[in-house]
Amino acid sequence: MDGAAPLFRMEGISKRYGGVRALEKADLTVTAGGIHAILGENGAGKSTLIKIMAGVVAPDEGTMTLDGREVSFASPAAANQAGIVCIFQELSLIPELSVADNIVISDPPKRFGMIDRKAQRRIAEEALARAGASDIHPCALVKDLPLSRRQMVEIAKALARKPRILILDEATSALTAADVAKVFEVLKRLRSEGLALLYISHRMNEIAELADHCTVFRNGRNVASYPAGSKSDNEVVELMIGREYSHIFPPKPGPTAAAATVLEARNLSWADRLDNISLSVRAGEVVGLGGLDGQGQRELLLAFFGVLRGLSGEILIDGKPVSIASPTAASHGRIGMALIPEDRKTEGLMLPMTVRENLSFAALDRLSKGGIIDRAAEQRLIDDMVGLLAIKTAGLDIPVGALSGGNQQKVVIAKWLMRQPRIILLNDPTRGIDVGTKQEIYQLMRKLADAGAAILFYSTDYDELIGCCDRVLVLYDGGVKRELVGAEITEHALIASALNIHGEGAGPRQGVGA
């Protein structure tokens, strides 16, 4: 980059988690006195980049320079020492301690080896004032503060560490509109004081208001860097899309005669995570759930499967209202529902148990008479499933944890197919598995739908939603914001509606219905 000498520079940073590439030769330059926005899809590598900057994870390769000198951070404390402070998405405050205790927690002022409470309070007051939150009393307990105030304390805590580079990772996601305005005032003042700010947000309007400079990440690389305001929203979305490889998806049957609705939700709400969701899935249909990560998609699937308590609204199966109190109720009897959970290692499988035991685990009631397992029937059904899904295993009596990720996922799917479910909920089933297995899963999904199953499919990969789904519902803030049917399902439409920048929902934020 040109202009003033950069304060901080990252060059050729790569990071792998297991076999998954999170960052590949990424570069980033940060100058003092500017607000730098970082944009990208889910899994584009933004969070990993931030974690490397903040010393949370170490890069596999690449160099970082601060003030022209090469640096490396062994821990977050080392990064703080160098003046890089990060405010993470998840709050890091301890609820049982006071605001002042939290603000100085990493390095409290000491007198005779004890914490100097007077000095601590002074530091806290200064930091709160700088953060524009002098209305918060330093002695109040954090647990007594509402979420938006806590976020302000978090910012004050970061400022008390005297940062030169302040990173905000979705730091405004819990704030009310009034607070966001206040935080923006503070950030602009910090900019004029000469701090470098890195700002990560999915809210395009916030970035438009705040940023001086933007960098777009895709697939672990920085693909574009431009002064804020020089590109339209549409251009930015196109930069974020890109694609490296195209999957081979089975052909969609196209619009057919309307089959019966199998699964329906009416005004489903849960805590502040699900907001008045109504949807229906017909037999033979693959309905996708889109949107950014963490907008309520997982909760929606868990709600259908009877895991969540305190749900309001109605769930209808075959048009009749049912109450699903547990996964047992959801999977047994006439409902016949199956959930392929998000994390196969902790939710889908018992890793130390054998492939055989895992495969038949969900169907034990069907394979046993009077509680005694019919081993011959079990063997027959397992052989069918291993053949149908082409599960590659060295034997049925080895621990399932010894299989590859793709084959483990096949075991999770197979164990549910043994029940012949009518309704199949899939929670990001292709995460972290190889392309070949992904294709097999797409084919299988279409095959099951053709055989009459109703499929609800959440994926963080937009290509999959486009390639597999007859309809896609885009969720935002716990509510369905848009429904895309057939040819409407494009990357552009998906990303635009995921960011909620289309149509009447373009305002900064809808109030979350209480």
Added chain:
Amino acid sequence: MSETTLGGIAGRMPKFLRRADPAVVTAFACIVILLLLGSLYSRSFLSPEYLLQQLKVASFLGVIATGMMLVILLGQIDLSVPWSVATGAMMACAAAAYGSAGVALAIPFGVLCGVAIGLVNGVGVAYLRIPSMIITLATNAVAQGLMVVYTGGFSPQDSATAAMRYLATGFTIPGVPNAVIIWALIGAAMVFVLTRTSFGRAVYGIGNRERAAYLSGIDTRRIVLIAFAVSGGLSAFGGVLLAGYASKAAQSMGDAYLLPSIAAVVLGGTSILGGRGSYLGTVAGVILITLLQSILSVMQMPEAGRQIIYGVVIVAMLLLYGRAPASR
């Protein structure tokens, strides 16, 4: 006795032994070593009479440890064993004082009292989500209180029924004590339940990953409830047998069974974290503990020394087995 020697032996063993859990093999090897060490002290340690006597003593612990194993496989623990044992014994003897019907129903009544304690534990753990360590300790205290109220704090005067004495000390098959046969039957039933039934699979599944078991449509709470009820019932049945052995119940007669029953299960290679272990290992653990106790007492080791050795052995075994990394 080092691991390398054991590994070398394992390499030369027949196939069916090599497939066995190394923990179980280790436990059986320890039994042999204990017997050989004992025989250096006195020849009589290898006599059939002594061994049969030990097996009979072991069967009481074996019955109790069977229930404990089921609970430990779930990743839970049952600390209400001492007074479940005493309650079973006292209530069976108490029932015997109520005429011929009482005599006939003495054994089921005693066992049912244990099942009741187990049900309270199970409801607490499965439905109220109270940690098993807390709720079972609490029910143990309550059971103790109830028994003290019933007996007035004195040694109970009711004596065991003839049936109880016959089960504990009689011989149906010449040369084989009935207690050993009972343990063998209960053990065989447990092996069947653990390996052939959907209940057994669910127990291992919950012990390995409760969340995955729950999301697989298993009614995990029911399974946990049943397991605790079985554990309570088997503890009480152990107490019934002990009362038959001693002809009457006694205060705090179960205290000597809490640590040994946990130790036996863990020594047999069952993971204290749940989900892993075989009944054969528990059998080995029970025999090992009984022999250890017997040899220490023959050598006139004071009670304090025995307690210290138990504790040390359990810690050592936990370090060996409980710390094995989970495959992921």
